[in-house]
Amino acid sequence: MMNYSSRPPEEPAVHAQDLTVVRGSRPVLRGLGFTVPRGRITGLLGPSGCGKSTLMRAVVGTQAKVTGTLDVLGRPAGHPSLRTRIGYVTQAPSVYDDLTVRQNLDYFAAILDPGKTGADRRHDVERVLADVDLTGHADSLAGTLSGGQRSRVSLAVALLGTPELLVLDEPTVGLDPVLRRDLWQLFHRLAEDRGATLLVSSHVMDEAERCHRLLLMRAGEVLAEGAPEALRTRTGADTVETAFLRLVDEAAAAARTEESTR
Numbered sequence: 074m075m076n077y078s079s080r081p082p083e084e085p086a087v088h089a090q091d092l093t094v095v096r097g098s099r100p101v102l103r104g105l106g107f108t109v110p111r112g113r114i115t116g117l118l119g120p121s122g123c124g125k126s127t128l129m130r131a132v133v134g135t136q137a138k139v140t141g142t143l144d145v146l147g148r149p150a151g152h153p154s155l156r157t158r159i160g161y162v163t164q165a166p167s168v169y170d171d172l173t174v175r176q177n178l179d180y181f182a183a184i185l186d187p188g189k190t191g192a193d194r195r196h197d198v199e200r201v202l203a204d205v206d207l208t209g210h211a212d213s214l215a216g217t218l219s220g221g222q223r224s225r226v227s228l229a230v231a232l233l234g235t236p237e238l239l240v241l242d243e244p245t246v247g248l249d250p251v252l253r254r255d256l257w258q259l260f261h262r263l264a265e266d267r268g269a270t271l272l273v274s275s276h277v278m279d280e281a282e283r284c285h286r287l288l289l290m291r292a293g294e295v296l297a298e299g300a301p302e303a304l305r306t307r308t309g310a311d312t313v314e315t316a317f318l319r320l321v322d323e324a325a326a327a328a329r330t331e332e333s334t335r
């Protein structure tokens with residue numbers, strides 16, 4: 074079994090306090106505080122435009138104008154030592170269309186760890202091909218793959234370095250239900266068998282139940298964090314979607330009360 078994490082499980086993978094991000098001239102994340110526990114799947118859920126991608130970019134260290142505290146795997150976000158410890162998959166699959174799937178993976182494996190022997194690199198490539206269920210398409214040109222297959226190639230690239238933290242921006246968009254289920258099974262295997270931490274965004278609330286823990290976001294703020302069941306119990310809701318709507322209503326009522334007492 075591969076050991077993805079060498080740190081004590083009690084230290085969170087991500088810790089944010091008073092985290093603010095300005096894009097253009099306006100703050101799109103405002104004073105966020107949250108943690109992402111190690112070895113678990115944390116779902117980042119909220120409507121389109123609420124700031125999920127921005128938060129992920131801040132965690133992986135590619136976002137400008139970030140203030141407040143943001144520690145990732147025990148280091149400040151963006152620290153050079155984190156580069157090989159984090160796998161990041163954006164919404165736009167980054168693969169070369171004129172290379173086959175295996176050639177893409179060979180190429181990225183060589184860049185990621187030029188010191189590895191050819192045999193070790195080939196082993197890594199076969200491992201990630203199997204992880205994302207693309208062994209049968211290994212010799213297809215990336216340009217001939219479907220959208221879902223291309224995004225699985227991107228995920229395979231992120232898995233090459235056996236990262237401790239995987240940050241996946243809407244990885245299941247456009248996938249059919251069978252592929253979505255398979256991908257979630259893979260996420261659980263990565264967390265449970267290898268101890269990886271996953272931060273997975275989605276705006277599809279029914280994916281919430283597949284996560285160990287949720288960060289519910291709205292309009293640049295974290296409305297609530299906790300296990301799906303705890304959030305449902307706290308709000309007296311049957312589903313996370315209803316829990317989310319109740320939390321939105323509660324926040325709006327609290328804002329109105331604050332306004333009227335000013």
Ligand SMILES: Nc1ncnc2c1ncn2[C@@H]1O[C@H](COP(=O)(O)OP(=O)(O)OP(=O)(O)O)[C@@H](O)[C@H]1O
Binds near residue numbers: 097101120125127
């Ligand atoms: N380059 C940019 N310059 C200025 N504002 C931006 C830029 N990119 C995004 N924004 C704004 O930041 C806010 C958060 O965007 P972000 O992409 O993080 O949301 P999201 O929750 O990931 O949305 P989606 O689910 O649609 O991907 C939005 O209001 C968006 O308009």
